[in-house]
Amino acid sequence: MTGGDTLILDDAGREQSRLLSLQGVRPPADVPGYSFVRRLGMGAFGVVWLAREDRTGRMVAIKFYPRQRGMNWTLLSREVEKLAAVYTSHHIVRLLDVGWTADPPYFVMEYVEGGSLGSRLSGARLSTDEAVRIAREICSALVDAHGAGVLHCDLKPDNVLLDGQGRVRLCDFGQARMSHEHSPALGTLYYMAPEQADLESLPDARWDVYAVGAILYQMLTGSPPHRDADVERGLQQSASLEERLATYRRLVTAAGHVGSHRGIPGIDVRLAEILERCLAVDSTRRFPNAQAVLDALAARDRQRSRRPLLLVGFLVPLLLTAALLPILGYALSRNRDAAELQMTERALESDALSARLQAAALEDELRQRLQELETIAAADDLRRELEAVMQRPLAEVITEVRAAAEADVASRPRWMQLLDAAWQRAREAAVTGNRGDDTSWFVTAVDGTQIWRREYSERTIGENFAWRDYFHGQGVDFERGQQPQGLTPLKQPHVSAAYKSTTTDRQTVALSVPLFAADGAIIGVFARTVHLGDLQARLRGRMSAEGQGSVERIIALAEVRDADEVRLLDHPCLTEQFLRIQEDEARDEALFRELILDADASASIRQLLQSSGEPTEARLRLYLDPVGKIRSPAAQPYAGDWMAAVAPVQGTRWAVIVQERRSGVLEPILQMERNARRQLALAAAAAAGLIVLGWMFVWHAVTGKRG
Structure with a gap:
């Protein structure tokens, strides 16, 4: 395989391509309404013919997929899906018709008469202006495609067509992927980003950015990046596709950044930097998308257009500049305030999105666990067994449970075997689904006495x-032994208020459902518990895995305790080790008092949870993390000013808080202001120096003439 071939063919594909070459005499099938002119080209999976539309005389291109029918539909639907998504773009070939039921299937697209960019290059290079123009139009096409959720994944000169006026049309979306797809897509050697050359890689917009850089590099230098005899030899020595991909990745990574373009006349420093950033081996140093490349090219244009003005700037009366300094300082302050507000709103918008996602994930986690309990409790055999157990004296049942605690499962009573089996199935499902295990499962009788628990605990069995x-599901834990008389079991699924577990001494939440008899009477409560920190840690890890990326955010959980108090339930600082230290120092009670949120934050969260409409989120431009008030070195990093977004967890009294440092958000603005003021001072000093030199020159000129 040569460097210009797309890495997609296996041995069977190469044989099919050979058979396709034998079909070049006539098109694979007739298409009603079109007259064929000639074959335009052929690839591994299809052949393209030039045809004339009989009604209008318009020239079109028709692409056939002459393979076995299953592959026809897959390839056709994939490419048509992408072309249909970008139909409105003026920089991408337009889809005109599709022959879904034809044999072989085909689609009709507009004919671009100028041929491909690859044909135009043919070892030659273009002028800098022409190359930049074409690269800009390719990026415009990619902006349209990415905006429609389509990643091309196989950009190369042969897939860039030029119309009669030399304008760009992208084609061949056969390797394209939708942005939500998670299947690999191999591109073409020397135009493919190194990380793309991996059968386990996931599609990324930065693949297309690398390909744009490779095409621009070839237009400027005459050959694609990293293509030389050593690389070709290394690729040819690779026996399999996997070895070839690994060799390509290794050679490109070892070569590092390209540099031969720097010595070519017409390539300025800014263009070279843009090119090198597009071709960065490390994808994180690359432009994130095509719009960023366009922005960089536009910034280069602005910089070039300002060059003549630099000379004029030296001639501006410097005294006027000095007079304008106070105005400039005032304007700078105003702009800084506006920029701070804009930056704050942008950061809060991102935090709000993260908070909503975290809250939704937590809601989903709780709902799944509750639904699982309801399903188990509704099983007829378990309901009959539990109904019979609840009719027996509690002391007898508890004695039976304690006696069976050390026995094997098969010798336990039937009702305990059913509960144990359900508990074991749930644990296995949790491992399979990567959901995390529960802390415990338990059943209480109608008066609140615990009669069964897994894992078994002597501290809780028989306790009320x-x-x-x-x-009871009333949203609050009463003082033990001081609860109101006549408390009855809850009547619907419920997420409890967080509490300190009797067995583990950790912050825990219980998810409970009522147990019903056959006649609908409530006979007890069936519940499961999970450590709050474990639940949040898993969800926080899921949030990190979804690429929250370069911004450091802290995710915490708060709970409305009563009408006036909102307290943190979970926070990255509140680890089990940290809480143990507080307990050892007898500061655990004081600690929880210090975790109360300030009045403004509490009011916002209460209003959010009490909203009668559809709750969304609250945004706090200034937020003080309660953890920062704790007198501990581990808590000091959380002191100071933050900004935060809060989203409710529906069906609970909880709210997710996503916070980030105000200083971290505003530091670019503050740095910009410092730099601007420093530059303003330097400009004033330079102006004063020029004024002195100017007057000295005038003075000497005048005095010289007089002499």
Whole structure:
């Protein structure tokens, strides 16, 4: 395989390509309404013919997929899907018709008469202005494609067509992927980003950015980057596709950045930097998308257009400049304030999105766990067994449970075997689904006495927990032994208020559902618990895996405790080790008092949770993290000013807080202001120096004439 071939063919594909070459005498099938003129080209999976539309005389291109029918549909639907998504773009060949039911299937697209960029290059190079123009139009096409969710994944000169006026049309979306797809797509050697040359890689807009850089490099230098005899030899020595891909990645990575373009006349420093950033081996140093490349090229144009003005600037009366300094300083301050507001709003918008995603993930996690409990509790055999157990004396049931604690499962009573089996299935499903394990499962009788628990705990079996929120569902834990008389079990699925577990001494939340008898009477409560920190840590890890990326955010969880108090439930600082230290120092009670949010934040969260409409989020431009008030070295990094977005967790009294440092958000603005003021001072000094030199020159000129 040569460097210009797309890495997609296996041995069967090469054989099919050979057979396709034998079909070049006539088109694979007749297409009603079109008369064929000649064959335009042929690839591994299809052949393109030039045809004339009988009604209008318009020239079109028709692409056939003459392979076995299953592959026809796959390839056709993939490419048509992408072309249909970008139909409105003026820089991408337009889809005109599709022959879904034809044999072989085909689609009709506009004919671009100027041929491909690859044909135009043919070892030659273009002028800098022409190359930049074409690169800009390619980027415009990619902006349209990426905006429609389409990643090309196989950009190269042969896939860039030029119309009669030399304007760009992108074609061949056979390797393209939608932005939400997670299947690899191999491009073409020397135009393919090194990380793309991996059968496990996921599509990324930066692949197309690399390809744009490779095409621009070839237009400026006459050959694609990294293509030399050593690289060709290394690729030819690779026996398999995987070896060839690995060799390509290794050679490109070892070569590092390209540099031969720097010595070519007409390539200025800014253009060279743009090119090198497009071709960065490390994808994180590359432009993130085609719009960023366009912005960089536009910035280069602006910089070039300002060059003549630099000379004029030296001739501007410097005294006027000095007079304008106070005005400039005032304007700078105004612009800084506006920029700070804009930057703050942008950061809060991003934080709000993260908070909503985190809250939705938490809601989904809780809902799944509750639904699983309801399904288990509704099973007829378990309901009959539990109904019979609840009719027995509690002391007898508890004695039976304690006696069976050390026995094997098969010798336990039937009702315990059913619960144990459900618990074991849920644990296995949690491992399979990467959901995380529960802390415990338990059943309480109608009076709140715990009669079954897994894992078994002697500390809780036989104890009455009617005072717990997970039993009565009133949103608060009463003082033990001081709960109101006549408390009844909850009547619907419920997420309890967070509490300190009796067995683990950690912040825990219980998810509970009522147990019903056959006649609909409530006979007990079935619940599962999970450590709040474990739940948040997993969701926080999921948020990190989804690429929250370069901005450091802190995700915390708060709970409305009563009408006036909102307290943090979970925070990255509140690790088990940190809480143990606080307990050892007898500061655990004081700690939880310090975790109360300030009045403004509490009011915003309460208003959010009490909103009668569809809750969205609250945005706090100034937020003080309660953890920062804790007298501990581990908590000091959280002191100071933050900004935060808050989203409610529906069905609970919780709210997710996503926060980030105000200084981190505003530092670019502050740095810009410092630089601007420094430059303003230097400009004033330079102006004063020029004034002195100017007057000295005038003075000497005048005095010289007089002499």
